[in-house]
Amino acid sequence: MNRAGRTLLMGCLLLTTPLLGHAGDNSLLIPADGSCVLDTRPEDLEQALAQCRRLAEGGDSQAQYELGEYFYDASRHPQDLPQAVHWYEQASLQGHAEAQLRLGTLFWHGEGVPASAMQAYIVLKMAAVNGSEEAMDSADQVAEQMDREQLERANRVLGEIFRNYLQELQASDTRSPFAPLP
Structure with missing residues (x-):
C-alpha cells in the first residue's frame, strides 16, 4: 500500500x-491504561517486578506490555522469549x-x-x-x-x-x- x-x-x-x-x-x-515501572534501581527491581506482575495478572495491558519488554530486553538479565511472548500476547488481546x-x-x-x-x-x-x-x-x-x-x-x-x-x-x-x- x-x-x-x-x-x-x-x-x-x-x-x-x-x-x-x-x-x-x-x-x-x-487499549487500557495502567502503570508499571521496571526502569528502577537494581535493589528495587524485585519489588517493582512483583507489583508489575500483580497489575498484569489483573488485566492491566500496559503492565503486560512492560513485562513483555522486560523479558524481551536482555541488557540487564537473560532474555526470556517465552515470557516475553506470553505478556505481549496478553496485552495484544486488549488492543495494546x-x-x-x-x-x-x-x-x-x-x-x-x-x-x-x-x-x-x-x-x-x-x-x-x-x-x-x-x-x-x-x-x-x-x-x-x-x-x-x-x-x-x-x-x-x-x-x-x-x-x-x-x-x-x-x-x-x-x-x-x-x-x-x-
Whole structure:
C-alpha cells in the first residue's frame, strides 16, 4: 500500500475512533491504561517486578506490555522469549498497539515463535488500527513477502475479526455502531 493509501486508511480509522470509545467491555481495539515501572534501581527491581506482575495478572495491558519488554530486553538479565511472548500476547488481546507491533515483529522474524508472515501481517494490521504507523509500514513490508493466496487469507481473517467486532458493538447497544454519537 502506498503512502497515500495508508493516509486514507488512517483517516478512515480516525473517523471511527468515537465509535471505538463506546465499545464497552470489548477491548480488542481499545487499549487500557495502567502503570508499571521496571526502569528502577537494581535493589528495587524485585519489588517493582512483583507489583508489575500483580497489575498484569489483573488485566492491566500496559503492565503486560512492560513485562513483555522486560523479558524481551536482555541488557540487564537473560532474555526470556517465552515470557516475553506470553505478556505481549496478553496485552495484544486488549488492543495494546505497541505490544501488537512487537508481537507482529516476533512472528515476522520467528523470534520466540515459529515464523509466520500471515500471522505477522494480521497482528501488525491490528496494531496499525490501534494507531501504530510503524506497524502499518511493517505490515506493508510483510505483505511484499507473501504470495497472493496468503495475503487473501490474511485479509479474510482480518475481515472476520472486524465483522465480529462490529456485531459485538451492535449487540451491546440498541443503536447502530454507525449512528451519530450523542
